[in-house]
Amino acid sequence: GKASFVFFSRIVPKKNLISAIKYFDTIDGEVNFDIYGPIEDDIYWKECQDAISKLPPNITVKHKGIIDHDHVFEVLSQYDAFLFPTWSENFGHVISEALFSECPVIISDQTPWRGLEEAGAGWDIELDNSSKFIQAINHVVHIDDNEQLKMRSHSKKYANSKFNLENLKNEYIKALNTL
Template sequence: MTPPSVLTFQRTYLPGHLGGGPVRSIANMVESLGDELRFRIVTSDRDLGATIPYSGIPSDRWSTVGKAAVRYLPQGIRSLAVMARLINRGDYDCIYLNSFFSPRFSILPLLIRRLSSPGKRVVIAPRGEFSSAALSLKASKKRAFLTASRLSKLHQGVTWHASSEYEAEDIRRVLGPSARDIRIAAPMPMSIPDSAPDADAAQPGSPLRIVFLARVVPMKNLLFALEVLAQVQVPVSFTIYGPHEDEDYWALCSAAIARLPANISVSIRGELPQERVAEVLRSFDLFFLPTLGENFGHSIAEALGAGLRVLISDRTMWRNLEREGVGHDLPLDAPEAFIQAIEDEAKLSWRAGQAARSRDYLSRKLNLAQLRTDTMALFSA
């Protein structure tokens, strides 16, 4: 029996990585469910923000990448004809879109589907685009498109994929009663380790080792982290991993780094290859991500899987961390709470068994068997 076919549209995909969480979400889904679902992924022929295509990857032909067939489309009008042909052919069971606002990889496929294959099911994963913080960026353009969507009924009858109940609430708040079919399925992690060794212990009296791992863009809120650290009294070694996607924002962060007091040292490391994430994270004491909002937060899950304590905002699905003994989730309008949390963490020094606590919390939060069931349900009528 032929597995159900899911025609997926995604702005960037492997080997690209600058797209962050959505790339990992789709790659992990394919790896986990690729034997039960037939994934065909249509994506760009270059990484996010890149000016040249991937080297050695054929353009506009199907390539096997893991358990999926992937078609890398070039820039320009030619890709429109390819998309139209793929959608018109109708040899798939469901269209899966990984954005609400993407002109090329969400709006365009929806328009083609309306004209040629209106009966085909569509599942849309907004990937955090409906959070208040995300909607505040380029707000006028987003408001205009939301109005056009409502008037044209472009999204009528689609299934919405929310990563958590928090994201489901965002979808209801923004779309109202038109979002009738919302299904919740958290993204699958790459893996959850069976055991998590304690991180390398710091020397007594040495600075608290804090790591930031995310794209350097306003949504990830690195500037807030630096402003918090400027008020911290204890010694801290702060390491920043992540691509500088927004140069204007990075300029603000660089200026904040230059103003930090002598007790805060900063290392800027750039991008961290995915295969080294777990190994590198284990050399730190605390993961710090005061994000403006996450529909999931892959780097948070990776930090917990590596055995770290985490310090994050309360705008993610990772909640009640202090009660669980794995860190803090705090409101962004209370920076003094973040300052206090860091100073408290420094006093804890290293506690044996922390890795097991973090990993156990991650395992309870992400039940892999349930995640598989929830994800398969996305694609059933």
């Protein structure tokens, strides 16, 4: 199998890039893992680089700098999955950007984005369950093109369902009526 993964966030401990890197240690198959985002913690980035240097040769990791905001959807849509084992997100705009880009997500359960696996749009996984993260990565590496296309389409469908304006309007009216 073969797959490309993306991490897109500030490079700070809270975003947990180090775990994302270490998950690739036992993955078989050809993997590209591209990291986008500003390095805001040099000591942490050095730890990440050390972890990268220990990965097997079938895993290629590159820091690609910052994505210009006008190109976020275009860039994210080129990847098979967005990997983001964050320690916590109030909303996680980058997760919605990945989903709207038809890029399935493998994220921690520390975000409001839940029920991803049931929706066929990715995985939301407990942070202490690294074997489940590895299982999800392996799934993406080894699925066929049809399955990948299905996941892409489910990702966008899931994002649209979360942003359905009619639903939001009805919830808002319901909330107002309870006042």
